[in-house]
Amino acid sequence: MSDTxxxxxxxxxGLLIFVVALAAFMSxxxxxxxxxxxxxxxxIFDLSASSVSWVAxxxxxxxxxxxxxxxxxxxxxxxxxxxxxxxAIFTIGSFACGFFPELLNSYPxxxxxxxxxxxxxxxxxxxxxxxxxxFVPPEQKGKAMGILMTIAALGTALGPVLGGFLTQYFSWxxxxxxxxxxxxxxxxxxxxxxxxxxxxxxxxxxxxKYGAVLIFLGLATLLYAFSEGLTLGWTDPVILGCFAVAxxxxxxxxxxxxxxxxPLLDLRLFKSTNFFLTNLTFVLVIASFAGINYLMPFFLQxxxxxxxxxxxxxxxxxxxGMMITGIxxxxxxxxxxxxxxxxxxxxxxxxxxxxxxxxxALTETxxxxxxxxxxxxxxxxxMLPLTNMVxxxxxxxxxxxxxxxxxxxQFAPMTIGIVIxxxxxxxxxxxxxxxENITETTPVDIQMELLAHxxxxxxxxxxxxxxxxLVLSLIIHQKTHPDHxxxxxxxxxxxxx
Numbered sequence: 001m002s003d004t005x006x007x008x009x010x011x012x013x014g015l016l017i018f019v020v021a022l023a024a025f026m027s028x029x030x031x032x033x034x035x036x037x038x039x040x041x042x043x044i045f046d047l048s049a050s051s052v053s054w055v056a057x058x059x060x061x062x063x064x065x066x067x068x069x070x071x072x073x074x075x076x077x078x079x080x081x082x083x084x085x086x087x088a089i090f091t092i093g094s095f096a097c098g099f100f101p102e103l104l105n106s107y108p109x110x111x112x113x114x115x116x117x118x119x120x121x122x123x124x125x126x127x128x129x130x131x132x133x134x135f136v137p138p139e140q141k142g143k144a145m146g147i148l149m150t151i152a153a154l155g156t157a158l159g160p161v162l163g164g165f166l167t168q169y170f171s172w173x174x175x176x177x178x179x180x181x182x183x184x185x186x187x188x189x190x191x192x193x194x195x196x197x198x199x200x201x202x203x204x205x206x207x208x209k210y211g212a213v214l215i216f217l218g219l220a221t222l223l224y225a226f227s228e229g230l231t232l233g234w235t236d237p238v239i240l241g242c243f244a245v246a247x248x249x250x251x252x253x254x255x256x257x258x259x260x261x262x263p264l265l266d267l268r269l270f271k272s273t274n275f276f277l278t279n280l281t282f283v284l285v286i287a288s289f290a291g292i293n294y295l296m297p298f299f300l301q302x303x304x305x306x307x308x309x310x311x312x313x314x315x316x317x318x319x320x321g322m323m324i325t326g327i328x329x330x331x332x333x334x335x336x337x338x339x340x341x342x343x344x345x346x347x348x349x350x351x352x353x354x355x356x357x358x359x360x361a362l363t364e365t366x367x368x369x370x371x372x373x374x375x376x377x378x379x380x381x382x383m384l385p386l387t388n389m390v391x392x393x394x395x396x397x398x399x400x401x402x403x404x405x406x407x408x409x410q411f412a413p414m415t416i417g418i419v420i421x422x423x424x425x426x427x428x429x430x431x432x433x434x435x436e437n438i439t440e441t442t443p444v445d446i447q448m449e450l451l452a453h454x455x456x457x458x459x460x461x462x463x464x465x466x467x468x469x470l471v472l473s474l475i476i477h478q479k480t481h482p483d484h485x486x487x488x489x490x491x492x493x494x495x496x497x
Contacts, residue, residue, distance in 0.1 A: 036164050074404075084194070094183065130403030219250075289417075318379075355371035356372075357463050
């Protein structure tokens with residue numbers, strides 16, 4: 001049995017891409033569909049804002065702690081088992097989130113369901129890109145990754161719209177029930193579509209259990225400290241304790257990984273300057289986007305006085321831009337270098353962030369839509385080549401590991417970035433208020449000037465990060481591991497497709 005799909009199995013390739021795309025869609029949709037229903041959940045269960053926030057927080061913590069573990073497990077037991085198990089757990093968790101809280105009148109049962117969702121989501125997110133890199137023929141990888149990104153962008157864009165519709169016209173439970181038929185369909189198709197891999201020499205007996213505990217503890221406490229620091233206060237004993245635990249656990253993880261023969265994350269890969277810089281570029285792209293993704297709704301509603309629905313419509317410009325260049329970069333990836341796509345994307349990001357940086361309370365809607373669209377074009381142009389460049393540079397035996405790394409590099413910078421951009425926004429407001437003494441003006445002027453200046457400072461941070469992204473794009477280059485050069489027939493569980 002080999003690990004690539006033959007050209008004659010084109011139909012099988014299409015089915016495999018469809019199944020992986022379902023995972024990308026469901027993960028992206030779930031990341032945005034829940035937030036809009038949180039006020040309703042708070043009202044039904046009579047919860048405070050801090051208590052109901054655990055609906056989002058617990059998902060975040062479990063996902064962060066498990067994603068690297070899931071990637072390594074997939075390298076050991078095979079992508080098919082982990083992928084199908086991930087869909088099954090995510091589907092069961094989704095049903096539990098919708099069914100048991102109302103039945104038992106129990107908010108904790110909702111949190112248990114979210115834990116299951118996060119575990120299943122981590123399994124899917126960890127290996128979805130690796131399945132494309134490993135199983136799809138080289139000449140089709142770019143197009144397949146483009147489809148994956150486009151479907152994920154569609155899920156992100158549809159999340160708030162669909163979540164609002166289901167919550168308003170049905171009930172909040174349906175934001176979870178909607179995952180169930182998608183999950184069942186994916187499992188049925190995945191049994192046929194996902195290839196069987198050669199078993200490697202590593203077994204679960206040598207699985208890095210201590211590394212798994214350290215990385216889960218380190219990432220979970222780190223992200224909890226960042227996500228709750230603004231609410232509880234950065235000097236709160238709980239927050240300081242979480243930071244201390246995170247530093248100790250992550251330092252222990254690094255030391256352990258360098259000594260262990262079968263590490264959870266092979267840190268020696270970062271000895272390659274190109275691998276390190278490509279991953280750094282990936283992180284900075286996501287970090288620069290974190291502020292735009294989080295702050296734009298507040299800017300549109302508080303500075304430009306848009307309604308929630310109008311703000312949502314304006315923000316779809318970003319997703320539309322991502323979908324367009326997601327498809328385009330997929331078509332071009334096998335024809336031109338990933339480096340060229342990264343440079344083009346970074347220039348678009350730079351232009352888009354420059355326009356956002358120069359917005360004001362009087363900025364026309366068309367200007368804002370154009371700026372967000374350009375940012376979306378840049379993100380869509382860069383994400384595919386960066387993901388491919390990271391995955392194709394390492395051996396197939398480490399695809400799950402590295403794929404989960406790229407998943408973490410999308411997930412963690414967004415979470416930490418939100419907190420950092422909040423701090424930049426507050427710092428900008430306070431600094432400018434003190435310097436210009438505009439706190440003595442009318443409340444309307446404060447909203448029109450003070451907030452607008454604060455957002456200027458925050459959007460400037462994205463522009464500065466984009467400058468670094470452009471510099472790195474000029475340095476990095478595409479390297480292909482010999483494992484990805486060949487293209488042989490792939491045997492499936494049900495035979496050759």
